[in-house]
Amino acid sequence: MKSTSVAAVVAAAALSLSACAAGEAAPAADETASAAAAGQFPVTIEHAFGETTIDRAPERVATWGWGSTEAAISVGVFPVAVAEQVWTVGEDNLLPWVEQAYEEAGEELPVVLDDASGGEEVPYEQFAEAAPDLILAPYSGVTQEQYDLLSEIAPVVAYTGDPWTTEWDETIEITSEALGLADQGDQVLADVDEYLAGIKAEHPEFEGKTVAAIVDAPSEGLVYVYNSSDARAGFLEKLGFTTAPAVDELDPTQGKDFFYTLSYEELDKLESDVVVAYTYTEEEAEKLPDSKQLRALPAVKAGMVAQVVGQVPVSSVSPPTALSYDWPEGVPALAEELGKILG
Structure with missing residues (x-):
C-alpha cells in the first residue's frame, strides 16, 4: 500500500479460521496462544533478501505493508503492531475488518505504526518500542537497507519476488508458514477458494x-x-x-x-x-x-x-x-x- 498521491493510492488500490472475515468471529483470545504453540519450529523462509529462520513460536508479531496483518489473524495470531493505512482510514485507525477481528476476539488493539509515506519510510523507533520477535512484510516495498535495519530489531520475512507484487494467496501462505501454522493457512486458503x-x-x-x-x-x-x-x-x-x-x-x-x-x-x-x-x-x-x-x-x-x-x-x-x-x-x-x- 502506498500513500496519499494517486500513485500511492494505486498501490493500495497497489479467511473456518477465516471466520475472522466480515460478519464472523475471529479466534478467541485464549486460542491465539494455543495456535502459535501448536506450530512446528524452526521454520526457514526464503525471500528476496535471503532467508529468515524462526526458531520458536513468536509471541509478539509486527506486520508491515499489506495483507499480513489479516493473514496472521486468520490463523489465530494477533499482531502487536501493524502498519498504518492513512489513505483508507486515516491516521492511527485500523481497517474495519481488522478492528472487528480484535474486538470480537477480546484482544488488545495493536500499536499503529506511522506510515504516511506508504512504506517509503520505516518508523524504526516505533518498531523497536513495540519489541516484536518477528516482523512480517511479505507484501511490501521494503528495501535492502530497510530490511537490514529492521533485522536488527527482529527476524524479518520479506517478499519472494519484486516489491508489491506478492499474490494475495501467497501472502497468506508465507505468513502462516512463518508462524509455524502452514496447515491452518492451507485451510484459510481453501475457505477463500471455496468462496470465490x-x-x-x-x-x-x-x-x-x-x-x-x-x-x-x-x-x-x-x-x-x-x-x-x-x-x-x-x-x-x-x-x-x-x-x-x-x-x-x-x-x-x-x-x-x-x-x-x-x-x-x-x-x-x-x-x-x-x-x-x-x-x-x-x-x-x-x-x-x-x-x-x-x-x-x-x-x-x-x-x-x-x-x-x-x-x-x-x-x-x-x-x-x-x-x-x-x-x-x-x-x-x-x-x-x-x-x-x-x-
Whole structure:
C-alpha cells in the first residue's frame, strides 16, 4: 500500500479460521496462544533478501505493508503492531475488518505504526518500542537497507519476488508458514477458494472474458493500469476473467513494476472486454462512464465498466485479504456489478 498521491493510492488500490472475515468471529483470545504453540519450529523462509529462520513460536508479531496483518489473524495470531493505512482510514485507525477481528476476539488493539509515506519510510523507533520477535512484510516495498535495519530489531520475512507484487494467496501462505501454522493457512486458503469458486459458479458469464483494472487520474491526464503481475489481476482471474493481452503488451516496465501509466491519448490501445475501475468518491464514480477521455477505452465506450467506489471498498479488494475477501461492499458488490454488465 502506498500513500496519499494517486500513485500511492494505486498501490493500495497497489479467511473456518477465516471466520475472522466480515460478519464472523475471529479466534478467541485464549486460542491465539494455543495456535502459535501448536506450530512446528524452526521454520526457514526464503525471500528476496535471503532467508529468515524462526526458531520458536513468536509471541509478539509486527506486520508491515499489506495483507499480513489479516493473514496472521486468520490463523489465530494477533499482531502487536501493524502498519498504518492513512489513505483508507486515516491516521492511527485500523481497517474495519481488522478492528472487528480484535474486538470480537477480546484482544488488545495493536500499536499503529506511522506510515504516511506508504512504506517509503520505516518508523524504526516505533518498531523497536513495540519489541516484536518477528516482523512480517511479505507484501511490501521494503528495501535492502530497510530490511537490514529492521533485522536488527527482529527476524524479518520479506517478499519472494519484486516489491508489491506478492499474490494475495501467497501472502497468506508465507505468513502462516512463518508462524509455524502452514496447515491452518492451507485451510484459510481453501475457505477463500471455496468462496470465490462459488462466485465464479454463479457467474459463468465471467469465464474467459478479458479485463483491465485501472485507476483514472484526471488531474494528471493519465490512467494507472495494473499489469498481470499485480495481485488484483490474480484475484480477478480467480473469478474466471483473463487479464487482457493488451495490459501487458503496453507495459513499458515489462512486469518490473506492478502498474504503469497510459496517457489519455493512448487509451484506445487498451482493448479488453471489461474494465474494472477503482474510484474513491461518488462524484468521481458518477463522472467516469461519461468521461470524454476515458471513452477512448473500448470497454468504457461500450458501457462495459464496473466500479469499486470508496476508499474502504477499494481497499477491501486491492487486493483482497484473509479478512476482507467477503466484505459486503468489496468482492460481493464488484461481482454483482460485473454480473449486471456481462449478464
